[in-house]
Amino acid sequence: MSIVRIGIVGIGNMGTSHARYIAAGEVAGAELAAVCDISTERLLWAKEQFGQQLQTFETVDAMLDSGAVDAIMICNLHFDHPGTSMKAFARGIHVLCEKPAGVYTKQVREMNEAAEKSDVKFAMMFNQRTNPLYIKLKDLIASGELGEIRRTNWIITTWYRTQSYYDSGNWRATWAGEGGGVLLNQCPHQLDLWQWIVGMMPTRVRAFCSFGKYRDIEVEDEVTAYVEYPNGATGVFITTTGETPGTNRFEITGDRGKVVIEDGKLTFWRLRVSEPEFNKNAKTGFGQPECWKIDVPVAAGPNQHKAVTQNWVDAIRKGTPLVAPGQEGINGLTLSNAMYLSAWTDNWADLPLDEDRFHELLQERIASSRFKK
Template identity: 65%
Template sequence: MDQVRIGIVGLGNMGSGHARYLSKGEVEGAVLTAVCDGDRQLLERVAGECGEGVAAFDDASAFLSSGLIDGVLICTPHYSHPPLAIEAFRNGLHVLIEKPAGVYTKQVREMNEAAAATDKIFGIMYNQRTNPMYRKLRELIRQGELGEIRRLNWIITDWYRPQHYYNSGGWRATWAKEGGGVLMNQAPHQLDLWQWIAGMMPTRIRAFCSFGKRRDIEVENEVTAYAEYANGATAVFITSTCETPGTNRLEVTGDRGKAVVEEGRLRFWQLDVSEPEFNRTAKESFAAPGKREIPIELEPGDGEQHIGITRDWVRAILTGSPLLAPGEEGIRGLTLANAMLLSTWTDGWAELPLDEDLFYRLLQEKIQASGAVRA
């Protein structure tokens, strides 16, 4: 194979965006050959914009089994990601899904098992993994420059949403249609980066989610979570869609230094001697180890983002190169989101591995009471 025939299912904002750069030939080795959406008017408009030779389908099963595509980019509503991916694998297709991987880990685990049973390339659109700041921070940690991680703090509140945003679609901010709020819609990239950069998952989480805080919605739009790790490290994650001006600050402290990502900049301070060693040898009550800020050089810009993940996926299909964002890893950030909701619903700690059956049962209760169902 020297070219990958790609189809897109779901032509909303994200799907249409992917269709534009693919139809322009901006991904080497890829050609857009088919699009699919249940909205005929939207389907005809996007297919027309893509030019001749792009087939249009309003039925997902017919699209996946058409033989016109080698790989599919899934950009549909959250709940449908796993079932469509599983059907695509059964049709012998490579799969790239938009975030989040799904709404609940039990469903995503089934998708991962289906992927493992094939030899197809499975990716997820975690485009923030292309950002030079986050890539460099991960590298610093992997190389031991910060030492053992002791604390992670992320305040991410710079995606303000007024009521009009939630009123713009009946599926928005409902348990039945979207499956959650800020943790499911805005924060999946940060939840992924949190565990990807740290290189480890917490052992338990205690969270406090506010549902419909200062907004007429069902789902969580403000979250404060505290997590603990096996090595004694802790983390705090704070997010909100009803706060402005917002903040986006990630701080990681290790026993050899500290790194901060904020306002498009990565800063790194390193201790002259590790904190444990200094603690053992200090002879003064108020002494502290010396430190110095080490300049960090980054590639310009914020990475290739969405088109970069698509290029990486196509390259993996054609050459067998490793993926930057394997689809199987989507379950990790989703586990953090599910744990935060479960902790709030049960008013207690959510232990990891997650009680997936309990989460699923409580989610079903929310879905049955959802306004989207009653409507």
């Protein structure tokens, strides 16, 4: 395939952002062929912005059946991501899906199974996987430089949102409209990176969520979660949309040192000998291993959204391995689903997740939501 004809489903904030760089010719081997939106106004706007040759559709089915697109980028509502993806898979149309993969893992698992049966390239827009800071951190862990992981800690509170933000759409921050709050809207990138970098999922999760603590919303706007890993390591994840100034600090401790990402820098405190080895040979009660503080050099990164889109197009045209395979979207979603389930039941949530129980409790909240589709 010489040119991949891309259609965008949902021409809101993210859809428009993707449309601009594709239409500008900034993705080699791709062209913006069509957009789909339920708003006639937005479709007219898209034609004005990107040219009268752009095809516009009011329904996903009409776009997929038109023959106008080889691939689609999904930027519609969270609940619709799996269904839209599966319609494309059934027609042999490639998919790049905005985060999150969906609202509940039961739905996303069905999407993944459909993807496996198709012959298409399915990717998630996990653009932070192209950030050199996180690539380098993943490499340090995978290479064994940090030793065995003992603790992870991510404080990500730079998501400040005002009441005006939530009031900008009656679907926002509702169980029926978005399916969740800060965990599902703002934090999918961090939840994906957390498990991707560490290289393992927890065995159980205990979370404390505050719903509408800082704003007049139905869903969570503050979360503190504690996790336990198969090797005995522990982790903490803290986030909120109601705190300013915020912090973005990701710290991972292993038996050979500690790595911290904060303020755009990666710092590695490297032990000359591992902690278990030092402890085994220590003759005093208060000594510590020799430690070197290393400011790890990290190259400038690409435009992250564009980089993921280019990678997806290259996968379609050349068979390039995907940076963010679509089937991996379920991992971060499993973490957020587990946090909700733990908070709702005031108990531990074990992994593998009880998907039926989670779906049942989510449906109860959707039924009483103030947003009605």
